[in-house]
Amino acid sequence: MKEFDAVSLGILWDRLISITDEIVSSLIRTSFSINVRESYDLSCVLFDANGVPIAQGSYSVPSFTGTAAPTLRHMLRKYPPATLRPGDIVATNDPWMGTGHLYDINVMRPVFRKDKLVGYTLSITHLPDIGGVGVSAGPTQIYEEGLRLPVCKLMRAGVLDTELMELIRTNVRVNEQVIGDIMANISCNEVGGRLLLEFMDEYGLDDLVPLSTAILAQSERTMRERIRTIPDGIYKNRIDIEGVNEAIPLACTITKKDDSVVVDFAGTGDSVRAAINVPFCYTRAWAAYSIKCLTTPGTPNNEGSVRPINVTAPEGCILNTQVPFPTAGRHAVGHFIVPLMMGAMQDAVPDRVQADVGMMNIFNVQGTNRDGRGIASLFFLAGGFGALAGMDGAPTTPAPSNMGVVPTEMWENITSMTVERRELLPDSGGPGAARGGVGQEVVLVNDTGNLLTVAFMGQRTQFPAKGFQGGKAGRLRGYQINGKPVNPKGRFVLNPGDVISLFEAGGGGFGDPARRPPELVLADVRSGLVTAEGALRDYGVRVDLKRGTAVRA
């Protein structure tokens, strides 16, 4: 097959994605940690012999968009293709070569067909532990955060390096889970290699390069066409986000010309002595994600769609941090790249951007439950989703990353804490022609009879989710203990009977609230998402529920 028409290309392309999906499913099936199994904190990628990524599993998380190709380049720099043997497994968790923090392990396997290197498979998962102090903003240097594996071979020609595995095992907590997850990565890449060879046999392909060239060219063409629909211009934005002690500025300049985009983060603040610094690979991934949401949300991920986007950030700034700055919580800052860029683009493509989101709240609870069992759990809560042109934000929806809620019944069973309440917060969604999603109030009581330690790492407690195009901001996030506001980045010991109240941020509104049709305001008041006072104050609409009327005052 020399040329690929739209039929062959579609079929072969879908098949490659199907192979990556099957690698993902095998990875999930054999992994041990909840991060992989429930939160899909993973990615699997297929490459051709030139190291060009062709296909990525459908479920990959956005922060892994486009990180795989540089990772493989780093690996091949140390182990050039000519030196690789069948059965070799190469790995690294270096934040600067991989995906930004030590927790993500990148595992690669070369694929040989009749003694010829025809491609690579690579998987990435978030390990449950990597030693060091554990997930915390506390460290001031990378060395405190745990074990950093340079590019290394876990297997040589099919033989496991037991000393290396022993080294890892010795340096981490929950080591069965960590080793189990690494083995799952090794075996899913074996599955991937087998499937890739079967595919090549079935279609009589000796070389993947012509196919990958066609697929990437097509993706790139689509991406460039979509980029063309954005008006040319230089779009800027600057926001403040909450650091550990003081606010950190993030800035971007997006230059869109013809069919390409340049994103530069000059003006962003310096790296800080807390584990929230972002290696550039992670910055690039979220920048590419933002552009993808605005252009081609429905197409599969691959390198072709990243090619027209050039991302830069000054060395040493918090979005391009250097060794030895710590990076474990790089997502706490990195997630703001999306609202930063959306804000920059709001005048250029108002019908595609999303107003700021309330974002997630993840906090750590440690201690002992009523029955004396240890508790070391993360509690996830989502704020409201940002509104889009003509579309209200959904309540309590995480973004830009994704997690699932722990059900109240499950949480109480595990921790013997009591959840008193889990309610939507009326009026917390940013007012707008389209309303921002509402946040929630959650109240937890320490009914364990023991001391508990909680560590917060909250955002949006000073800087709310902004509204776009005349829309107003959502309400701020807040933390209280026993009814008194507390430091949203603090660590607290709870006595038996102590009560934590969490107020989740609302999403930003979109468009002038004065343009929201009164009947929609009435419906919101009826369902309780907006109070009658809020309707008058925020929308200028007087609502009479008894009579079922809503009139703009």
Next chain:
Amino acid sequence: MTFRIGVDIGGTFTDFALFDETAGRMAIHKQLTTPKDPSLAVIEGVDLLVRRENVSVNDIAEIVHGTTLVTNAVIERKGAVTGMLVTKGFRDVLDIGLERRYDLFDLRLVFPPPIVPRERRVELDERVLFDGSVRQKVSLEEARAGIRSLVDNHQIKALAVCLLHAYANPEHELAIRALVEREFPDLFVSTSAEIFPFLREYERWTTTTINAYAQPMVDRYLANLEGGLRKIGFKGILSIMASNGGTVTPALARRYPVRMLESGPAAGVLMSAHHGRTLDLPNLLSFDMGGTTAKGSLVRDMNPLKKYEMEVARVHEFKRGSGLPVKVPVIDMIEIGAGGGSIGSVDDRGVIRVGPHSAGADPGPACYGRGGTAPTLTDANLVLGYLDPGFFLGGGMKLDLAAAKRAIEKNVGKPLNLALDRAAWGIHEIINEDVARAFRVHASERGFDYRGCSMIAFGGSGPVHAMRIARKLKIPRVIFPVGAGVMSAFGLLASPRSFEIVKSEVVFLDSLTEDGLAARFAPLVKETTGYLRASQTAAKDIRIVRRLDVRYFGQGYELEVTLPEGDEAELLRRIPELFAKAYESVFSISFLDQRLEIAAWKVEAVGPLPPMRTGFQLGHAGASKSAQKGTRRAYSAEQSGYADFPVFDRYALKPGANVMGPALIEENESTCVIGAGDRVVVDERFNLVADIVPEAGSA
């Protein structure tokens, strides 16, 4: 003489299968569904069928019924006005949902609105804790006032009672049920612990609201059906098919309408398993493709794989996660938005995409000539010569080939610079790839090795695509059973009575005694067998299957262990070994020194399999004498172009007959497309058994 009838109501047709137990004879009938009151078509069809077959209604021992009534009510939001009572502080559980996005890139993703809107949910100041202890006792006065306000202000017809931790202690919910029955006798009530006593409030409560929402309608429907059947003289047993592949009495169906979701497709899978038993093929892929969706499921050791959750009414392009989660015992099916009506288009990548949008039955594919202009899979299959424009639905409907060509050329061929036949082939083959992909991932997630299995293919479009899909999956053999268009109606007749209860209760295995094990199973056994006894199943015929969800302490996921027969001491001893085996089969390794926890207790009572043979031929008046009707130009994948395909009349093929591909074997509801070199044998039960000749593929 004993007869049984299976009736499956689909979106367009209601299918009937009449089985003569004495003679082993089967007759079928099909008529249009009557959407306003589906019982009308059922009653009329039964009446017509028995007259046509000269059977006395008196001799009909049982009518088994499957319906999409409940599914449709949820999709179209046509259920009753429903209210909800919830634990104080938890009114918003249905809105807060899972706090998870099912699509990370599509910012305009849509979530399904809850079945009960926020203003119809009333909080009660009561609280049961996770261990089942009562912290705040329910006040019946408060409950009464809450219900009164829902009835007066919202005119609710059904009530869902959803309290936290009711699975651990249902007494508050039961007290409210008693109150409703006493003081609001016209109100239908569903309580969460009865519907599915399982931990996870969002899923349990959503399931409960759907149950309540469907109750009044199902009650009305069954009353019409029972009355109508009585009127035409039916005195036998009426059974209703449930999603788990078992049947229940009308009384039980009225109480648990949510268990009737997807009961028709479940029956189709059951029929596949039945064929597997008679053909001695224990491991199968069941593939059913109709007008709007394709459904696949896996049969292992003669039993369809099951699960305990499903999703209904997806609101965003069939995407997983965009529907409402329901917890019920259900046959584990993959559903793909791919069927005859699926529309082919050019996607954002610049390649062909088919579905999930469907032209439905109206206007339908372009070739139906009812005003449809979008190119559908059926249009592609017509252009490729797989369908005969003059013999669609056995000649009951003429197809417009020119319209099909126009639609494909305009919407796919021209934009992609493809010749017509290549564009049509692209639409056809993309669907094959999509279905194969779904099977692969589904099987891989379940640790099911399908290589070497056979596929059973049915539905209107299944036989057209099955051989190519099997080839992609490296499956050597495809069975095309008799009556591809009415498999679900047959499957209804192959379903045993059954009922299953699943209850959450977390217990450490090492703290469990023999008595503890027996004490936890006993009430579940009593309740499930009670239901079967009430449907006239003799105690000696009831088989009890006990299963446990077990996990390693500290892990967040469980594996199901089926307990063998035996006394409690023996079982207790064997659980670790059974769990280790199950664990290894999925994860390839096990940690035998970890502590085990039981998370859920499952009891299923199963009645005997009904007597049923497949050795029947369906009477068909139009069967020609010679099997080969002629030839037709059709697209040959092997030759990448059109070739002459011999066309056979399936009804004239006798056991032992051989057909070499390429060939088209036509029956009224479908056509089996057999590729060049593949070989078909008609077995003694009139099934077509097709063996695939391996070859290097081409796209």
